[in-house]
Amino acid sequence: MDSRYTPAAIEEKWQKTWAELGLDKTPTDSNKPKFYALSMFPYPSGSLHMGHVRNYTITDVIARLKRMQGYRVLHPMGWDAFGLPAENAAIDRGVPPAKWTYQNITQMRQQLQRLGLSIDWNSEVATCSPDYYKWTQWIFLQFLQAGLAYQKEAAVNWDPIDQTVLANEQVDSEGRSWRSGAIVERKLLRQWFLKITDYAEELLNDLEKLTGWPERVKLMQANWIGKSSGAYLEFPIVGSSEKIAVYTTRPDTVYGVSYVVLAPEHPLTKQVTTKTQQAAVDTFVQEVKNQSELERTAEDKPKRGVPTGGKVINPFTGEEVPIWIADYVLYEYGTGAVMGVPAHDVRDFKFAKRYDLPIDFVIAAPDDVAGFDLSPTSQTQEVTQVVQVEYNEAYTEPGILINSGAFTGMSSTDAKQAIVKYAQEQGFGKEHIQYRLRDWLISRQRYWGAPIPVIHCPNCGIVPVPDQDLPVTLPEEVEFTGRGGSPLAQLESWVNVPCPSCGTPAKRETDTMDTFIDSSWYFLRFTDAKNEGQVFESAKTNDWMPVDQYVGGIEHAILHLLYSRFFTKVLRDRGLLNFDEPFERLLTQGMVQGLTYLNPNKGGKDKWIPSHLVDPNNPRDPQTGEPLQRLYATMSKSKGNGVAPEDVISKYGVDTARMFILFKAPPEKDLEWDEADVEGQFRFLNRVWRLVTDYIASGVNQKTKSSELSKSEKDLRRAIHTAIKSVTEDVQDEYQFNTAVSELMKLSNALTDASDKNSPVYAEGIRTLVVLLAPFAPHIADELWHLLGKGESVHTQNWPAFDTDALVADEITLVIQVNGKKRADIQVPAQADKAELETYARESEVVQRHLEGKEIKKVIVVPGKLVNFVVG
DSSP states (O other), X not given: OOOSOOHHHHHHHHHHHHHHHTTTSOOOOTTSOEEEEEEOOOOOOSSOOHHHHHHHHHHHHHHHHHHHTTOEEEOOOEEOOOSHHHHHHHHHHOOOHHHHHHHHHHHHHHHHHHTTXXXXXXXXXXXXXXXXXXXXXXXXXXXXXXXXXXXXXXXXXEETTTTEEEOGGGBOTTSBBTTTOOBOEEEEEEEEEEOGGGGHHHHHHGGGGOXXXXXXXXXXXXXXXXXXXXXXXXXXXXXXXXXXXXXXXXGGGGGGOOEEEEOTTOTHXXXXXXXXXXXXXXXXXXXXXXXXXHHHHOTTSOOOEEEEEEEEEOTTTOOEEEEEEETTOOTTSTTSEEEEOGGGOHHHHHHHHHHTOOOOOOEEOGGGGTTSOXXXXXOOHHHHXXXXXXXXXXXXXXXXXXXXXXXXTSBHHHHHHHHXXXXXXXXXXXEEEEESOOXXXXXXXXXXXXXXXXXXXXXXXXXXXXXXXXXXXXXXXXXXXXXXXXXXXXXXXXXXXXXXXXXXXEEEOOOEEOHHHHXXXXXXXXXXXXXXXXXXXXXXXXXXXXXXXXXEEGGGTTHHHHHHHHHHHXXXXXXXXXXXXXXXXXXXXXXXXXXXXEOTTSOGGGGEEOGGGSOTTSOBOTTTOOBOEEEEEEOOTTTTOOXXXXXXXXXXXXXXXXXXXXXXXXXXXXXXXXXXXHHHHHHHHHHHHHHHHHHHHTTOOOOOOOSSOOHHHHHHHXXXXXXXXXXXXXXXXXXOHXXXXXXXXXXXXXXXXXXXXXXXXXXXXXXXXXXXXXXXSHHHHHHHHHHTTOSSOGGGSOOOOOOGGGGSOSEEEEEEEETTEEEEEEEEETTOOHHHHHHHHHTOHHHHHHHTTOOEEEEEEETTTEEEEEEO
């Protein structure tokens, strides 16, 4: 027997054996309880990073444990394969997006298989494959039939050189296109949307059902949905029959309105602008057109605006107030108009100060108006003067209304309801619930995505592509230049088709879908991945879903998870699913961080100095000689602090990489990569290897099992069953893999220190250690199990159950103190009561010497722990 631990040979051998045995295939036997373990699937960039390794290792440990606990497990993997990077590769390298993507998939699949993950590769999906996006298109048509998909004009970021729409993330801080460098314009285009707002209330309320989700993720989703209760108020435009509608959560401040603001792109802007202000308004509108949404709403930028010359009437006071346009109001948000109340809103206060607009306080702190007559009929001029002098900034707290007509003297909380009721009675307002959430814009003017399956007919309008004609496949004869908008729109042979309804010459929709669409239902397809005739068989999907454990990064806490929940609810309402939520439990693992060097005197990417260029004993910039800051930061190419998984695996093996990742930090925390700690786990696996192989090589002549165990055997058996209990609880309930690995180390130490290697208890300990190690370090565990003479794979063994009797100690160590100082410790029966413990302590020879000739004033007994004699 080779006494050396050789990871590479062992891992290759067992990965081949597992594949031949089909250990990772999804069982079809539904007699066992199910467990669906899922990692968020990756984008096929071509190479794995340590973040991937951490994510997939965590999920793999859970899947392996559940199989050993008797569950039928679904543990699949796929590829989130559509998106702009492949299209960019086509432009830069002259390679078709499909070829580039599938090459990357092949490479990354091999890398994942090298990790020994217990993935069922028979369930693999790629979102760019026609047999997948056929069903993405079919689902879109389900939304269309349900009235949840529609087209409308929407403001978009438009690159005038590339002639394409850009996402907010593709516009830099200077308002330029990330590719062409052109100043981006805001432009109205017809775009496709999904009505996620129809499900806003249910998406919000059902967060309470997600007891297995981190609270911060649920809070992030709740804030994104952004439910608020307020009032919808109408301000008549002077000299017009039109009204400007605003939504406000502060109707109690309506008597303090000193201006109303329209979004520059609001249709009423042209109507309310006077001739004298026309030039200024046109200039400002043009300037704002060149700003991204992020720029306009940035908190740290001053808000700019111009008056239109128009006015509205405040329906509560009858007074005329000016209409302005400003960059911070977006047409897509709310009504596209806001009422300016500078006395009670920080942003409005700054805006009013900048443009010298009136600031009228209509709410005051209760203490500031105590003693004043605040009845509705009183003159509150004196109060106003006090407040105007007192307040040098916006007052945003609850308070008492002043200068508010019939509502003067009311608390602001009560006034909100009273004012809304009054507005409703008078016909110029109503109570209104609003959500921050907006309908989901899914149109993308690019090639590498799922084509939206509709045809535009001059007679019939929007016509769905018939089911039998799906998928609408992406044409291959496409030229990629990065210019002139979507390549699909330029391919007339693909665009021009007859209408499926009337046969009239018509045109295909040339927009493709946002890639978030693909990832919003992939977890459903995994349950029936090879079904050619249906999106999935409902019975199968309802059996496997919801996902029992979902693992992925916190960066997906809002959009991906929210969209997945939305899709699940819509498909439920279409009669395809019988559950409300897709993911039972969610684990958001922390980032993997590497040692990083930063030059604080440099800016941009140049400030990061790659680790291999730095002397760790004297970290200085190799170019300037300046001292560098040393810190841990998320691994990335730009920081030069990455560690390639293949480098670690070739040096230490997969099992060591897995053990380090699991042991270094709790899964939800960031992990600091440290080569010394990797080496530590390698040494631990070597110790386990020697422990088991030495036991086998010794040719143990195991003695007959005795009904009476010796004290050392009882102690060892207690260590074994304590390990079983602790590891099970750590992994099954809390996913505290770091403490579970620590328990394995304790058991290894207990076996190393055991005095009787011939004992059946020692043999039990060796077997238990190997079985408990299996989910964490699967290759070495199976090899050791095989060397122990076991026929089947260790991964087919039942997970051990702990014996509660074995956990009970016959004896405990009792600490004896005199005046609080430890003087001895002795072994005593575990069941001894207080009186017996005191007796044992008094009889100790060591303690008797310390008590000799002294008066015992008090005896303190802590059962199971200590006895303290207080002496004079």
